[in-house]
Amino acid sequence: MNPLYNFLQTIDNLVWGPPLLLLLVGTGVYLTVRLGLIQIRYLPLALGYLFKGNKNSKADGDVSSFAALCTALSATIGTGNIVGVATAIKLGGPGALFWMWLAALFGMATKYAECLLAVKYREVDANGQMLGGPMYYIEKGTGQKWLARLFAVFALGVACFGIGTFPQANAIVDAAYLSFEIPREITVVVLTILVAVVTLGGVQSIAKVASKVVPFMALFYILACVIVLGSQYSAVPEAIQLVIQSAFTGHAATGGFVGAGIMLAIQSGIARGVFSNESGLGSAPMAAAAAKTDSCVEQGLISMTGTFFDTIIICTMTGLTLVVTGAWQSDYAGAAMTSYAFASGLDSSFIGPMMVTIGLMFFAFTTILGWNYYGERCITYLFGVKAILPYKIFFLVLIAAGAFMKLDMIWLIADIVNGLMAIPNLIGLILLRDVIVTETREFFQKLTPPPADLQTA
Template sequence: MESFNNLLLTMDGMLGSAPWFPWVLLGVGLFFTLYLGFPQIRYFGHALKVVRGKYDHSSAPGDTSHFQALSTALSGTVGTGNIGGVGLAIFLGGPAALFWMWVTAFLGMTTKFVEVTLSHKYRERTEDGTMAGGPMYYMEKRLNMKWLAVLFAIATVISSFGTGSLPQVNNIAQAMHDTFGLSKAVTGGVLAVLLGMVIIGGISRIAKVTSTIVPVMAVLYIIGALAVIFANLENIVPSFLSVFSDAFTGSAAAGGFLGASFAYAFNRGVNRGLFSNEAGQGSAPIAHAAARANEPVSEGMVSILEPFIDTIIICTLTGLVILSSGVWTEKHENLFQSADMKIVAGQYTDGNDEHVQELFGFLSNGDSKVEPFDGTIFVYNGSAISDEEFTVIHARSVAENVRYQVGEDLFTGNLEVRGGQLVNQNIEVWGDSLVHSVALTNRAFQRGLFGEYGSLIVTFGILLFAFSTAIAWSYYGDRSMTYLFGPRAVMPYRLVYVIAFFWAAIEDTTVIWNLSAVAIVVMTLPNLFGISVLHREMKSTVNKYWETEAYLSDAQKSEKAKMAAAAHKAE
């Protein structure tokens, strides 16, 4: 598993974590924002009217309402990225990462408007009578690039596991284990059965379930977040100031946090922003393709709301909870994950500025004198008594109060270390270090008005958020399988999807997140290329929508015609 994780890190280094990727993602969003005249601002009010059904047409083709399509798409985006993803972004990039998540969301509102409109325009009805759409359809039917469409569809299937299934249940299982001590295998098994029962019913059942879950989970989470924010009200202004002041300089070291450069905060903020709202990834257009609408622009309008709700509202609340509570700089007792742990030669502390600088360089693959430790650690009754100098680094922080166990028993014996890693992977390492992802958000929610019960908000929030995300992504995957192999391939895909869902509940969290990071980018790049090529068609489609008054409902058109006839008669 360690070798696989290293492979994923290498791939991510060339893709999502590479310096060029955030500029490509933001560049496309900025181009369309300027080219279309800031549609995320000008059309926001109209989008609210569309989703409320003001312009609905009774005879429009499709399988779901505008609201159900929005709920399905939101259930695919509002998930672990809003709880664990924000915690991971701040853990890696500090407060500055939240600023770049906002920028990604603002520009992403336009990107999503474009990708949904174009995908809805070229959707089609499949053999089983349901609507199917997504970037692969405009790539084939408009760009005449069948090869690109196939590449995107394959990437979507992979990403349905890397984004939709694996990290979602992994975070649910971790939260249930931390809060109730429930076995991860039990959690995974129960949820896998429930998942299978929902997705077997197709888009109709998925839309009904998600349109119920999304509003409930949003209200529940917002109440919990506000309880923490009000309890730490004096820290809100400093938290906001740190987000903006660090945006272009990076975040300085604080407490156990070793600091983050501008480049690191920028990259992590954009990367986590994409994971959260998926603008540009091409996933949401698949859900919106099922909406009942004659005009593709009307459904594109609805999608503008997604990054706003997902990131500007929910992720901001999570970020303020974490920053105002102060837990992001504190060390907490936790079980060290091998993929997050490194043993280095020499003794280092985070109270020494020179040590902090060296350790940050080591962890960021920059200039550093720090070297991985090779040797033997002598352990007695769980504590290291070795004469050799070494430091345990976990979760990008200097670990303290480290103890070694085998199950519930304290370990006594020799531990071989090669390249900074324990040779015996059966040894559990516990201690105090920074925490990230869901664990960080979980601890932050305990600093509010509800006290320790605040963790229940996170637990049930992650349960609803992540489970609904897995439901939505199963639909994205089965539409891609339909495109690639026809409707007969859907059932085998659903079976594999459910099995993988169970498997991920007991796997290493860090490996799951790294797999997700690679899958997202592999899916995003073809879509960004496709919508960029069709920028002129997008503009003409939007102009036609307003010029022909296609946004009016049947009743409004009838009323307008009557008024015009009456005016003509009066003349």
């Protein structure tokens, strides 16, 4: 085995070990308590804001709140919803899905808080576009500029050398070749041109595409899962029972499944859940800052629905499909396991895998768009607007090159930097906790009598 690979694997296990997972979930638990279960009590209000839109057309911002959410979802609804869920259940058994739900529940409070701060502390760049995200609220809210720059460097690393480029380009090229026998070179040229056309137009162009593609691809994938679950509806209650039971008892090995203990179910479920919805990592706030809104709390509420859609709905659909069809006990792993589940559920060795392939290609493409924008915000923070065009050209070169790279090492590096970017963001949220509570309390005082459990700072 490659010594460098072994070294990176050790670092990855350290970064994504219990300390970071406890920090991620612990921050979500703390904010949930301080904000009075805001993600449960005010989810209907948040959904109302999302679909109603901001009535103030003169509000500051570049795109609508819905478009900002779709931009964030374009990066979060990705291969993790298909591959990540399968990996978690393969390692931790059906119980991993329960811990994914729990991480998402608390993650909604974290996503609310970070997107609230993104709007509160945003500013305008030299091109007249909104700038915001962890680097701005850490610097302006806490005064810790070194911590803000650290976040920007890590996030830029994820955009250029991690989740934003190589794995996604490779997934699209492989899917097109294996399912449609399209030569890799042709797919690379078409993909690079499409990414260039969309991303060179800036956030308005990215948001416009995301607003159309994200709802379509999400509904397409959910519909496919519903068809499978509907065909096996009698097994769904038993599958849910197995998920909950396995979360607290572990699961013995059966068939191709490698039996899982409770701790493995917890770790794999939480890690893959966070990896999928990105709550606490600090990526979504960069998109939220572009929203046309005059209320940071309102945008925070809208943004937290992203975690609800990503994990509570889409990851749940994937997880239940894997359990109901028995695919989780097969010898398959990752995307192959999900393809096997759809093939079994739809009783078709062609239609099922084709649905997964199309879903993967859409998910990977929009993830590229979302992370291109995040990288642009980070490069602007670090070097100013003059660096945007060179960054975009470099990003396109990476997309073209990524299709032909071996991904074992790249996935490890991406995983490490992805975890590292969460640390400065979570520290910023903890330092600004009183600001989050104060802004929330003042907002709800104007709507209704303030919730009794929104504690004073």
